[in-house]
Amino acid sequence: MKADSGRQEHGGHQKFEMKQETIERIRKFTEDRDWEQFHTPSNLAKSISIEAGELLECFQWSDTDFDREHVKEELADVIVYCQNMLDELGLDADEIVNAKMDKNEAKYPVEKAKGNALKYDKL
Numbered sequence: 001m002k003a004d005s006g007r008q009e010h011g012g013h014q015k016f017e018m019k020q021e022t023i024e025r026i027r028k029f030t031e032d033r034d035w036e037q038f039h040t041p042s043n044l045a046k047s048i049s050i051e052a053g054e055l056l057e058c059f060q061w062s063d064t065d066f067d068r069e070h071v072k073e074e075l076a077d078v079i080v081y082c083q084n085m086l087d088e089l090g091l092d093a094d095e096i097v098n099a100k101m102d103k104n105e106a107k108y109p110v111e112k113a114k115g116n117a118l119k120y121d122k123l
């Protein structure tokens with residue numbers, strides 16, 4: 001079954017923001033199960049990668065025919081583990097993403113990168 005990407009129906013841009021109560025729910029889920037002991041940086045990095053693989057699996061046989069509900073679940077898994085990693089390392093998502101965007105903007109100046117997908121060292 002072909003699934004619409006949802007981009008058009010939602011105006012093209014969605015905000016990425018998690019409510020504090022959602023973050024607390026993720027933390028409580030872990031604490032209630034005494035799973036902090038397993039949340040080493042290494043285990044969380046592996047888990048993010050594994051869940052990203054499950055997300056990619058949704059598109060294994062087709063770029064356009066995918067199960068949107070399954071994509072939502074796997075994307076949520078990635079995000080939950082990313083939040084766990086932020087907590088484990090004491091990091092702020094806005095801070096680290098903005099620091100990285102500063103670097104990305106320097107590596108990919110609009111005048112060189114606009115309209116192509118070349119890596120920065122090929123620009």
Ligand SMILES: [Mg+2]
Pocket residue numbers: 051054073074077
């Ligand atoms: Mg999963």
